[in-house]
Amino acid sequence: MTSLNRLFALLFLLMLSGSLFAEPSEAQKAEWRARREAAGGEAPSEAQRAEWRARREAREASAKADESKPTVVANEERIHPTSGKSAPVPELSHDHGAMGSRPAADKGAVKPEEAARPSGRPAGMGMRGGGGAIWLSDSPPSRGDGAGRGGMGGMMGMGGMAMGGERSGPPSKRLWMRAGSDPQKSGFAREDADAQNETLIVRPQGPLDGEALAPPADGKKNLAFEMPVQGYYRVYASSRKLQGETLNISVAKAEIANFSHGGDEEERAQALTAPRVLDSAPIEIVREKAADEKMFFQLKSGDEQAFVVLQKGLPLQGARVRFVSHEGWSKEAVSDEQGRVSFQVIRDYFPAWDDFKKRFKASYLIIAEANAAEKGVFKDQPYSNVRYQATLAGNYYPSPDDYRSYAWGLGIGLLIVLFSGTAVYLYRRRRVKPFQEVRFDDGR
Amino acid sequence: MENEIHQVIPINPVPYSRSRQAGEAQTVLDHIVDDFQENPVAMQYFYDLFRQVYCHGDEIPHSGKLVGTTCIQAPEELIYAFGATPVRLCNGSYHYDQRGADFMPAKSCSLVKATLGMLSSENVIPKIGKPDLVVNPSTCDQKKKSSVMIEGMGYSVYDLEFPNVKESEASRVYWRRSVREFANQLRKLTGKRLTRANLKAAMAMTGRAQAAFRTLHNFRRQTPSLILGKDAFLVTNAYFFDDIERWTTAVEKLNAELAERQAAGFRAVQSKAPRVVFTGSPPIFPNLKLPLLIEEAGGVVVADETCSANRMLYDMTAVDEWLLSDMVDSLADKYLKPCTCPIFTRNDDRKRRLLDLVAQFKADGVIYQAFSGCQVYEMEYRSVAEEFNKAGIPMLYIETDYSPDDQGQLSTRIEAFLESLKNRKKRHA
Amino acid sequence: MTAAKPAMQRLRDAVNEVDFNRFRFWFQITAFILFVYGGYLAIDLGSKLPFFSCGYNREGRAGVCYLLPLQHQLGRNWAVLFSMASLTILTGFLTFAAWFIVLNKGWCGFVCPLGTLQDWISALRRRLGIRYANYTQGQFAQLTKIKFVLLALLILIPLGIGGGLFSHDMSPPFCLICPARMVLPLFTGDLSQFTIDFSSKTAVVMTALGISVTALFFVGSFVKKRFFCFFCPMSALHYLISKPALLKLKKDGSKCTRCGDCYAVCDMEIKEIADDVKTTNIMTDDCTMCLKCVASCPETGALKATFVGIPIFVSTETGFIKRMNKGCQHGK
Structure with a gap:
């Protein structure tokens, strides 16, 4: 009987070591690719991709015309071939578009933003300087991206609570003001003396119209604040600047979810239902929460995420909204009558297999723009147009479908059920040897 | 044919009812019925039953194969489940005891000798018919050795292997296997299959009987007693051979009457009557010598720890899953684990059971019967006596057999013992 | 007083003679629904529950098994772990203990959804007429230690993770191999736990181990009653803090x-329950306090469940006869 047990254990271990401890084989990867293709949901649809490509190409073309940047269309073609139906779509297969290798091939060429910025953007958008839109990031430019911290830290929208080791009091959060339309490449925003700036923070249990948040202390570039209660903390960095006849109003927004497993449950419940809109904001992007969204929500590649553009708390129709992914891929849409616009979060994380991190924290950036023919006076200067710009940054993570396999899970499960089931059955059928529990050792 | 012979030969052989053997039963039964007052009306069934079976020699009908058992360890539920009828072969007749002396050494247990004597006679009383199989659990030495002798008398005998250490896991496993093997044997004998429904029905039948017994048992807690021990012994003795359903109904009737008696505040004995727990070798009709002597002397047997009564019917079986394997294993456990038979190595359970009975039934003392030759009971006397000594419970140890010769002497000892119990009671009060 | 007593006695008799298996069956179903689907009714009993109300059942859970937050807390960076911030570990443990103390291991026998599930799998086997398996005494003696080993690992591995010795992909170690993580979300239609995570080698091993244990869970609990409870580290943790519990299983050896x-x-398969006549507090480390033993004891007062010393369910002869005869009638 023990020998049977031993055999069982041995086989079990063999099976485990044979199939699981080994690195995923080529076959596995192929299977994995195939599955990705089959599952349409997690990747942008073919139509969408075509649309994105078209846009990019258009932008690329205009950039070339304007700046005559040494962008090679052929190069572009090579990296993003117009899809053959049967061939795997290259930008979605991780071993082809491995992140590490791409920049060498298409330096300066594929990133839409770099090409688009100098020409496609009206001049003087960045009132704090630095070029591009101003947005609030939870990481300074140097850090760029990175694997998020482990654990179940609640990350919603942006950041989540700082789980740093130095924490002793309430959790705190730091935000960096950055300028640019590429989450990775945007540098620090520069101060602009001409602009009128205001930074507000709306705390979960504070006043609904917010409180002023002190600007970064000398020598530091981040906005820091503490998060003593659970809930959503929202920071609005707004800036007004007159440029000719046009008043530029920009609102960079950050939303940080601060939740913990312990703590006051009532506080938590209250926070989950509290409004997440600042009525006084001239323009604002609100990430729409799905009906079944939980506290510790994480946006994943492939998810559909809706945003609402609001003006003074009312939906703004016709705003041009751009979604920029971590790698700089962008897509534009126009808000509908509810001010709503929805994007599918593209998968753009393709590291080499061994470098893959499932907690890789990527940032996306939403930029909404709208013009209005409003007349007024700003700093004693009249203006006849207002250009609104709102930004919102957030994080997203690799989709579990990218690294989790049902086929293997269920396969292994079924195999073990069958194997152990048969073993038990045979053991029971054969168990006719009584009184074998006392053994004699014939050895010395 | 026989009638013809009777006509030719003028000296007719004595019919059973006028034989010495019947006389022995008649005397005891008359004593039980007539020498005590206010016997329960429902006892009439049992008086009549014993009169018919033991005094008249009437036949006892049965259905299916007849399986004789020489000990309570043979699982009767299994026998019933196979559509056979179990009958307990242990006998209390002095007549058979003398007959059986041919098979065993002089100083052997009367019960074993009487059983052998009964089986060896042509006219077996109770008249149950010839068992198709005699199941002989390997308990005490004398029973073990009688196996071959019974076989020699022309019976087919099955030795049911019974462990003699009950605490160990090995013995549990061993005994479970024995019982399964026994079921196998019964299948061969009856040609029937053991089914869940059959075994369940059999267990329901014995379960009902046990429930009835337990109710009777509980009525005996009442002080002063509602029923005398001699009647209770007669009831459990009837279980040996009576149809189980009929027996249960009769006991339920008796219980109903006892409930009435309780409600009416009836007293079967004086309130001062010393209450006695009976333990040791089993009293089997017609050998109710000791219980009768005790109750004649003004005592009352309120409970017992014997294999002809309490131990046979008390322990009930619990089953978790009503599947054959679980039912059979649970049955096996019931026949081994709570057993307080002295054949086991240790007797902790017997001592605890006795102490519990004394406490529960508010007994004043214990009377310990050991049949001369029943070595295991004789040997356990010492440890049990020590236990009672420690607990401050008086005990009378009596070594006797089926012969009526020592009645006078025993009567004196018992009277003295009961007197001392009474005095003790007075002192304590 | 004299009028009240018979009423009280009647109530006691009614309880003691209850059709126990049926009562427990419905109690378990209710608890199962509460803890597996309660989340839909916005029920949240916190994250310190002393049984497998699995936190991975995100939609339906009405509370979270304490082992999940415990492992997370122990898996903190050591700098945090050995700071005042870890007071929450202590308060968390006290909350858990407060929950536990109420029902003692009764949580296992009456409430734990995974336990209930095993009972259902057993019921299925019973209906199919397949006998259950038993361990031999030797196997029992060996296997019974496993849960303590698992409990030790459940504490040590997170500490190792916090100290940087193990990968974060091992966290929370026990949950990753616990069948409840995979099985209970199934009841709310979440099959996502049945995947192999290829994101790292550790993740592959842990998820494969998890799925293997779950597969063994199904096979094991089909042939062995309460297969998993025997190895449950929660059960071990229970036993270690069971002394002050309010619900107790008592035995009167003299009866x-x-x-x-x-x-x-x-x-x-706890032998002590039958053979030990000296211990009064008879609950052992393997016990799930299902109280079936009390229901199946024919000796009045020999076994009883007490709550704060007050007997609430006592074995009685009449109760036994009622229950067992009921069992007899069922199959007829």
């Missing part, structure tokens, strides 16, 4: 005949 009826019905 015990050692007939083994309680052992015969015991899902956990």
Whole structure:
């Protein structure tokens, strides 16, 4: 009987070591690719991709015309071939578009933003300087991206609570003001003396119209604040600047979810239902929460995420909204009558297999723009147009479908059920040897 | 044919009812019925039953194969489940005891000798018919050795292997296997299959009987007693051979009457009557010598720890899953684990059971019967006596057999013992 | 007073003679629905529950098994772990203990959804007429230690993770191999736990181990009653803090005949329940306090469940006869 047990254990271990401890084989990867293709949901649809490509190409073309940047269309073609139906779509297969290798091939060429910025953007958008839109990031430019911290830290929208080791009091959060339309490449925003700036923070249990948040202390570039209660903390960095006849109003927004497993449950419940809109904001992007969204929500590649553009708390129709992914891929849409616009979060994380991190924290950036023919006076200067710009940054993570396999899970499960089931059955059928529990050792 | 012979030969052989053997039963039964007052009306069934079976020699009908058992360890539920009828072969007749002396050494247990004597006679009383199989659990030495002798008398005998250490896991496993093997044997004998429904029905039948017994048992807690021990012994003795359903109904009737008696505040004995727990070798009709002597002397047997009564019917079986394997294993456990038979190595359970009975039934003392030759009971006397000594419970140890010769002497000892119990009671009060 | 007493006695008799298995069956179903689907009704009983109300059942859970937050807390960076911030570990443990103390291991026998599930799998086997398996005494003695080993690992591995010795992909180690993580979300239609995570080698090993344990869970609990409870580290943790519990399983050895009826019905094959006549507090480390032993004891008062010293369910002869005869009638 023990020998049977031993055999069982041995086989079990063999099976485990044979199939699981080994690195995923080529076959596995192929299977994995195939599955990705089959599952349409997690990747942008073919139509969408075509649309994105078209846009990019258009932008690329205009950039070339304007700046005559040494962008090679052929190069572009090579990296993003117009899809053959049967061939795997290259930008979605991780071993082809491995992140590490791409920049060498298409330096300066594929990133839409770099090409688009100098020409496609009206001049003087960045009132704090630095070029591009101003947005609030939870990481300074140097850090760029990175694997998020482990654990179940609640990350919603942006950041989540700082789980740093130095924490002793309430959790705190730091935000960096950055300028640019590429989450990775945007540098620090520069101060602009001409602009009128205001930074507000709306705390979960504070006043609904917010409180002023002190600007970064000398020598530091981040906005820091503490998060003593659970809930959503929202920071609005707004800036007004007159440029000719046009008043530029920009609102960079950050939303940080601060939740913990312990703590006051009532506080938590209250926070989950509290409004997440600042009525006084001239323009604002609100990430729409799905009906079944939980506290510790994480946006994943492939998810559909809706945003609402609001003006003074009312939906703004016709705003041009751009979604920029971590790698700089962008897509534009126009808000509908509810001010709503929805994007599918593209998968753009393709590291080499061994470098893959499932907690890789990527940032996306939403930029909404709208013009209005409003007349007024700003700093004693009249203006006849207002250009609104709102930004919102957030994080997203690799989709579990990218690294989790049902086929293997269920396969292994079924195999073990069958194997152990048969073993038990045979053991029971054969168990006719009584009184074998006392053994004699014939050895010395 | 026989009638013809009777006509030719003028000296007719004595019919059973006028034989010495019947006389022995008649005397005891008359004593039980007539020498005590206010016997329960429902006892009439049992008086009549014993009169018919033991005094008249009437036949006892049965259905299916007849399986004789020489000990309570043979699982009767299994026998019933196979559509056979179990009958307990242990006998209390002095007549058979003398007959059986041919098979065993002089100083052997009367019960074993009487059983052998009964089986060896042509006219077996109770008249149950010839068992198709005699199941002989390997308990005490004398029973073990009688196996071959019974076989020699022309019976087919099955030795049911019974462990003699009950605490160990090995013995549990061993005994479970024995019982399964026994079921196998019964299948061969009856040609029937053991089914869940059959075994369940059999267990329901014995379960009902046990429930009835337990109710009777509980009525005996009442002080002063509602029923005398001699009647209770007669009831459990009837279980040996009576149809189980009929027996249960009769006991339920008796219980109903006892409930009435309780409600009416009836007293079967004086309130001062010393209450006695009976333990040791089993009293089997017609050998109710000791219980009768005790109750004649003004005592009352309120409970017992014997294999002809309490131990046979008390322990009930619990089953978790009503599947054959679980039912059979649970049955096996019931026949081994709570057993307080002295054949086991240790007797902790017997001592605890006795102490519990004394406490529960508010007994004043214990009377310990050991049949001369029943070595295991004789040997356990010492440890049990020590236990009672420690607990401050008086005990009378009596070594006797089926012969009526020592009645006078025993009567004196018992009277003295009961007197001392009474005095003790007075002192304590 | 005299009028009240019979009423009280009647109530006691009614409880003691209850059709126990049926009562427990419905109690378990209710608890199962509450803890597996309660989340839909916005029920949240916190994250310190002393049984497998699995936190991975995100939609339906009405509370979270304490082992999940415990492992997370212990898996903190050591700098945090050994700071005042870890007071929450202590308060968390006290909350858990407060929950536990109420029902003692009764949580296992009456509430734990994974336990209930095993009972259902057993019921399925019973209906198919397949006998259950038993361990031999030797196997029992060896296997019974496993849960303590698992408990030790459940504490040590997170510490190792916090100290940087192990990968974060091992966290929370026990949850990753616990069948409840995979099985209970199934009941709310979440199959996502049945995947192999290829994101790292550790993740592959842990998820494969998890799925293997779950597969063994199904096979094991089909042939063995309460298969998993035998290895459950929660059960081990329970046992270690069971002294002050309010619900207790008591035995009066003087009334015990050692007939083994309680052992015969015991899902956990605990021999002591039948053979030990000296210990009064008879709950052992393997016990799930299902109280089936009390229900199947024919000796009045030999076994009883007490709450704060007050007997709430006592073995009685009449109760036994009622229950067992009921069992007899069922199959007829």
